[in-house]
Amino acid sequence: MKQRKITIKDVAEYASVSPATVSRVLNDYKWINPEVKERVQKAIDELNYVPDFTAKAMVRGRSQMVVVIVPVINNHFFIQLINTVIQEMKRYGYYVVVYTTESAEEECLFLGSPICQMADGILNATSLKELLPLQKVKKPMVLIDRYFEGNTSIDCVMNRNYEALYRGTEYLIQHGHQKMVFLVGAEGNGIAEERIRGFRDGLKSHGLPWRNEYVIQDCWKTEAGIRYASLLLEQPDPPTAIIAGNNTLTVGVLEAIRNHGMVLGKDISLIGFEESDEDVQAFARYGITSFRLDTSAIASSAVKLLLDRLESAGTNADACIESLELKFIERTSVIHVS
Numbered sequence: 001m002k003q004r005k006i007t008i009k010d011v012a013e014y015a016s017v018s019p020a021t022v023s024r025v026l027n028d029y030k031w032i033n034p035e036v037k038e039r040v041q042k043a044i045d046e047l048n049y050v051p052d053f054t055a056k057a058m059v060r061g062r063s064q065m066v067v068v069i070v071p072v073i074n075n076h077f078f079i080q081l082i083n084t085v086i087q088e089m090k091r092y093g094y095y096v097v098v099y100t101t102e103s104a105e106e107e108c109l110f111l112g113s114p115i116c117q118m119a120d121g122i123l124n125a126t127s128l129k130e131l132l133p134l135q136k137v138k139k140p141m142v143l144i145d146r147y148f149e150g151n152t153s154i155d156c157v158m159n160r161n162y163e164a165l166y167r168g169t170e171y172l173i174q175h176g177h178q179k180m181v182f183l184v185g186a187e188g189n190g191i192a193e194e195r196i197r198g199f200r201d202g203l204k205s206h207g208l209p210w211r212n213e214y215v216i217q218d219c220w221k222t223e224a225g226i227r228y229a230s231l232l233l234e235q236p237d238p239p240t241a242i243i244a245g246n247n248t249l250t251v252g253v254l255e256a257i258r259n260h261g262m263v264l265g266k267d268i269s270l271i272g273f274e275e276s277d278e279d280v281q282a283f284a285r286y287g288i289t290s291f292r293l294d295t296s297a298i299a300s301s302a303v304k305l306l307l308d309r310l311e312s313a314g315t316n317a318d319a320c321i322e323s324l325e326l327k328f329i330e331r332t333s334v335i336h337v338s
Contacts, residue, residue: 063119142156
C-alpha cells in the first residue's frame with residue numbers, strides 16, 4: 001500500500017502550530033520564537049517532511065528556489081562559493097539547487113529543464129562560450145566570474161582579471177624577467193581571454209615582444225600544470241618565470257619544478273592565481289607569490305544582485321557589472337634576474 005505523502009498540515013498538527021507558522025519556519029523568518037522554531041523543525045525531521053516546490057510555485061508564483069550552476073565541485077573556489085551562496089540565500093528563505101555541467105551542450109539542455117523553469121533565479125559560473133543561449137533564459141540570472149564582450153542584459157560579478165595579469169606581468173618585468181610563459185585554461189572562457197589580454201598588454205607596455213608561444217591554453221587542472229611546466233623546464237632555453245592561471249595549475253607547476261630537482265624562488269620564478277582560503281597555508285609554505293580570491297565577497301555580491309533582480313521583477317534595467325579586486329600577495333617565489 002502506498003504511503004500517504006506528509007503535508008505541511010501534518011507538520012503543523014504534529015507541532016501544535018498553524019500551517020502559516022510552519023511556512024515561516026521553512027522560510028527562515030527571523031522573528032519566529034526559538035522554542036516554536038525548534039518544535040517545528042523537530043516535527044519536520046521526525047515526519048520526514050519534504051517541501052513541495054511545485055505546489056508553492058503554483059500557489060505563490062514563486063518557488064523560493066534558486067539554481068547554482070558550476071563546472072565542477074572538486075575545486076576550492078567552487079566549494080566555498082556554493083557554501084556561501086547557500087548560507088546567504090537561506091537567510092532570505094530560499095532553497096538552493098546545485099548543478100554541475102561537464103559541457104556547454106549539457107548546460108544548454110539544463111537551462112531548459114523543468115528545474116530551471118521552476119527556479120526563481122539562476123547563479124551561473126557558466127561553461128558556455130556564447131552569450132546568446134544565456135540571453136534566451138527568461139529568468140533573473142547573475143554570471144559569476146564570467147565575461148562576455150558586449151553583454152548589456154545579464155548581471156555579472158567578476159574579478160578584475162585584466163588588471164591582475166597586467167600587474168603580475170609588470171612585477172616580473174620589474175624583477176628583470178623578459179622570457180615568461182602564462183599557463184591558462186580553455187579558450188572561449190571570458191576570464192581566460194581577459195587574463196591573456198592583461199598579460200599581453202603588460203609585455204607590450206614595457207617594450208617586450210609578444211609571441212603566441214608565451215601563452216599555453218589547455219584546461220584548468222593540476223595535470224595540465226605538471227605536463228606543460230615539465231615541457232617548458234626541459235627546453236634548452238627555458239623561461240625564467242611562469243604565471244599559472246589558477247590555483248590548481250599553480251599546484252601542478254610547483255610539482256613539475258620539484259620533480260625536475262629545481263628550487264622555487266632560486267632556479268625559477270612563479271606567480272600563482274586564484275589563491276583561496278584553503279590554499280593559504282600551502283602557498284605560504286612554499287613561498288608562492290600569488291593573487292588571492294575573496295570567494296565569499298564574490299558569492300555575496302552575486303546573491304545581492306540576484307535578490308535585487310527578484311525584487312524588481314518586470315523592470316528592464318541594464319545589466320549591472322560588478323568587478324572585485326584580487327589581492328596581490330608577495331612572497332618569495334619571484335627572484336631578480338639579470
